[in-house]
Amino acid sequence: MNNSFINLVTLQIKEFYREPExxxxxVLFPLALSxxxxxxxxxxxxxxxxxxIIENTFTPIHAGIARLQSQSFDxxxxxxxxxxxxxxxxxxxxLKRGEVVMVVEPAANNNLIYHFDPANEEANLQYLLLEKxxxxxxxxxxxxxxxxxxxxxxxxxxxxGMIAFGLMNSCIWGIGWNLIELRIKKLLRRMVATPxxxxxxxxxxxxxxxxxxxxxxxxxxxxxxxxxDLQIQGSLLNVxxxxxxxxxxFGGIAILIASRPERNQVGSGIINFVTLAMTIxxxxxxxxxxxxxxxxxxxxxxxxxxxADGLRSVFNEAADFPQIALQVVLLLGYGIISFIIGxxxxxxx
Amino acid sequence: MHTSPLITIxxxxxxxxxxxxxxxxxxxxxxxEYVALLGPNGAGKTTLVExxxxxxxxxxxxxxxxxxxxxxxxxxxxTIMGISLQETKFTDKMxxxxxLDLFGSFYKLGKKVTRQILQTIRLxxxxxxxxxxLSGGQRQxxxxxxxxxxxxxxxxxxxxxxGLDPNARREIWDILMQxxxxxxxxxxxxxxxxEEAAYLCDRIVIIDKxxxxxxxxxxxxLTSYDPGEVIAFQVSSPLATNSxxxxxxxxxxxxxxxxxxxxxTVESITHTLPVLxxxxxxxxxxxxxxxxxxxxxxxxxxxMTGRSLHE
Ligand SMILES: Nc1ncnc2c1ncn2[C@@H]1O[C@H](COP(=O)(O)OP(=O)(O)OP(=O)(O)O)[C@@H](O)[C@H]1O
Ligand SMILES: [Mg+2]
Numbered sequence: 186m187n188n189s190f191i192n193l194v195t196l197q198i199k200e201f202y203r204e205p206e207x208x209x210x211x212v213l214f215p216l217a218l219s220x221x222x223x224x225x226x227x228x229x230x231x232x233x234x235x236x237x238i239i240e241n242t243f244t245p246i247h248a249g250i251a252r253l254q255s256q257s258f259d260x261x262x263x264x265x266x267x268x269x270x271x272x273x274x275x276x277x278x279x280l281k282r283g284e285v286v287m288v289v290e291p292a293a294n295n296n297l298i299y300h301f302d303p304a305n306e307e308a309n310l311q312y313l314l315l316e317k318x319x320x321x322x323x324x325x326x327x328x329x330x331x332x333x334x335x336x337x338x339x340x341x342x343x344x345x346g347m348i349a350f351g352l353m354n355s356c357i358w359g360i361g362w363n364l365i366e367l368r369i370k371k372l373l374r375r376m377v378a379t380p381x382x383x384x385x386x387x388x389x390x391x392x393x394x395x396x397x398x399x400x401x402x403x404x405x406x407x408x409x410x411x412x413x414d415l416q417i418q419g420s421l422l423n424v425x426x427x428x429x430x431x432x433x434x435f436g437g438i439a440i441l442i443a444s445r446p447e448r449n450q451v452g453s454g455i456i457n458f459v460t461l462a463m464t465i466x467x468x469x470x471x472x473x474x475x476x477x478x479x480x481x482x483x484x485x486x487x488x489x490x491x492x493a494d495g496l497r498s499v500f501n502e503a504a505d506f507p508q509i510a511l512q513v514v515l516l517l518g519y520g521i522i523s524f525i526i527g528x529x530x531x532x533x534x
Numbered sequence: 535m536h537t538s539p540l541i542t543i544x545x546x547x548x549x550x551x552x553x554x555x556x557x558x559x560x561x562x563x564x565x566x567e568y569v570a571l572l573g574p575n576g577a578g579k580t581t582l583v584e585x586x587x588x589x590x591x592x593x594x595x596x597x598x599x600x601x602x603x604x605x606x607x608x609x610x611x612x613t614i615m616g617i618s619l620q621e622t623k624f625t626d627k628m629x630x631x632x633x634l635d636l637f638g639s640f641y642k643l644g645k646k647v648t649r650q651i652l653q654t655i656r657l658x659x660x661x662x663x664x665x666x667x668l669s670g671g672q673r674q675x676x677x678x679x680x681x682x683x684x685x686x687x688x689x690x691x692x693x694x695x696x697g698l699d700p701n702a703r704r705e706i707w708d709i710l711m712q713x714x715x716x717x718x719x720x721x722x723x724x725x726x727x728x729e730e731a732a733y734l735c736d737r738i739v740i741i742d743k744x745x746x747x748x749x750x751x752x753x754x755x756l757t758s759y760d761p762g763e764v765i766a767f768q769v770s771s772p773l774a775t776n777s778x779x780x781x782x783x784x785x786x787x788x789x790x791x792x793x794x795x796x797x798x799t800v801e802s803i804t805h806t807l808p809v810l811x812x813x814x815x816x817x818x819x820x821x822x823x824x825x826x827x828x829x830x831x832x833x834x835x836x837x838m839t840g841r842s843l844h845e
Binding site for chain 1 (some may be wrong): 587588589590609612613615617619621622623624625627628632635636637638639640641642643644645648664680684
């Protein structure tokens with residue numbers, strides 16, 4: 186049997202492991218980077234000094250809180266404590282996302298319950314400061330509830346981002362660069378001079394990437410599970426759905442990028458620009474909420490952000506399908522539209 | 535029998551930024567005919583061939599192959615041609631048999647066929663070698679193998695033997711001659727080698743600046759366009775051009791170095807040579823080097839354009 190689709194896919198995969206450098210950069214490098222960043226920041230939550238206060242029947246009548254809200258500037262440590270009043274569900278979600286370091290729950294008789302991860306230094310510090318401020322009379326008892334928060338550690342933030350980042354790089358370099366190289370070598374025009382089906386050829390590119398990224402990410406998640414005890418809180422099906430949508434998005438973008446360039450430098454320039462811009466903006470390594478608000482509104486819809494946010498919400502917040510539906514649809518949209526435009530302007534010879 | 539030619543090219547023109555690469559060119563190629571395109575660098579050979587291959591579009595004019603055109607019957611035309619481009623590089627880390635299998639699968643051919651081609655191009659012992667490890671000649675053979683996979687009605691080969699040693703070239707010639715005899719293939723071949731054109735092709739088309747200068751069999755080209763033979767010589771002190779033209783049978787004098795190094799086109803060497811020797815010696819001059827031969831295509835090209843094919 187000699188099937189062209191199978192040949193196209195297997196030959197590319199063979200090429201992949203016949204070039205050790207390629208294997209290193211696309212598989213080992215992201216793994217190593219994740220491990221290093223993971224270790225470097227594993228004791229630290231995402232740096233935020235916000236604290237959420239649960240809004241319940243006791244909130245308005247809690248003396249300490251009322252006082253604190255009127256003067257939240259802490260002169261001792263020069264630290265601004267931002268207090269966010271929120272519904273319980275919201276408050277705990279923010280804790281998981283790392284947007285707040287602690288949740289304070291007012292209770293009857295001026296009592297307080299602190300929810301935070303004792304492993305988080307920043308949270309500990311905030312607890313001590315707050316306790317000092319709130320514990321002046323008339324004060325009730327304070328209780329600390331340790332929230333072990335897998336899902337709010339830096340590694341939990343990092344890994345879904347790394348998956349998205351790796352997927353983007355693998356697709357855009359893998360498909361985009363491959364196509365540009367085939368064009369430069371004049372192999373593309375040699376191939377389209379045969380009865381080869383162009384759509385089958387592109388589909389083979391996409392399929393190859395899907396297999397390769399699947400393999401890469403299984404390794405990454407496995408490593409994170411073994412070393413950092415990473416848990417996927419949501420359903421695996423949703424992870425796979427986002428993974429597929431991401432592949433389609435970046436595969437389409439790769440084909441658009443690769444549709445014209447005929448020279449090495451132009452090709453790698455465009456690819457570098459697109460991947461670097463997305464990497465910087467999209468908050469793969471650090472939260473993008475530090476950008477100005479108008480920028481954040483745009484950044485949210487950058488493909489890499491969509492994928493990273495979607496994956497994070499499934500990994501750390503057990504998001505269901507309705508909560509990721511928008512991201513999935515937008516990713517598919519990016520992919521399909523780029524693919525259609527790319528195909529229109531594609532330079533086969 | 536076929537009443538019309540396999541390829542009919544009607545007045546095609548193709549320009550790149552104002553430069554006419556192919557200029558109002560008309561040509562036809564018959565069934566089982568081998569045609570060579572001969573011309574200096576930049577003559578427009580590749581451009582012409584790639585238009586026939588459907589890889590470039592003519593600005594004007596028409597190309598029909600078996601009565602079909604690229605606009606209407608691209609899918610069919612792709613199945614009947616075998617092509618080898620001037621500069622294709624196959625993927626480095628693919629083996630020879632993988633390349634053949636891949637291209638074979640585009641034509642829906644089984645591995646039996648691809649293995650047979652491997653034999654035809656005599657690369658069996660390189661079947662498992664990566665393309666990157668092949669010599670130049672082996673790569674050219676592989677490219678030829680890929681071109682032959684689909685048992686094409688029409689072969690279009692752009693400089694298939696450039697840079698090869700005489701042995702490797704000879705091997706490729708043998709394969710091509712076998713195809714012509716056994717399969718009734720037609721071929722358009724571009725080349726810079728006159729021997730290649732002479733050995734392989736029924737017709738030789740000389741092109742320059744996008745135009746056809748001559749189109750005929752080798753024998754006819756050499757006899758009817760500008761018949762004669764050539765005497766190339768070098769002398770120790772300068773000769774006057776006039777004195778040479780006065781010798782009977784001298785048709786053309788071409789100086790490579792004014793007065794001392796030149797080429798004479800003559801009707802017959804045997805008639806002219808004694809007179810020339812006499813002229814030189816009687817004036818106390820001496821001949822330092824000397825060669826006489828039949829006219830070649832290069833001489834022909836020189837008389838047509840004043841330049842050499844290899845400039
Ligand atoms: N893509 C292109 N863009 C601009 N000019 C081109 C292009 N392709 C060919 N040309 C020009 O057209 C002319 C003919 O080129 P072509 O490649 O057909 O020559 P050729 O006869 O094949 O030469 P060679 O023997 O060197 O291969 C040249 O002047 C070349 O510079
Ligand atoms: Mg050429």
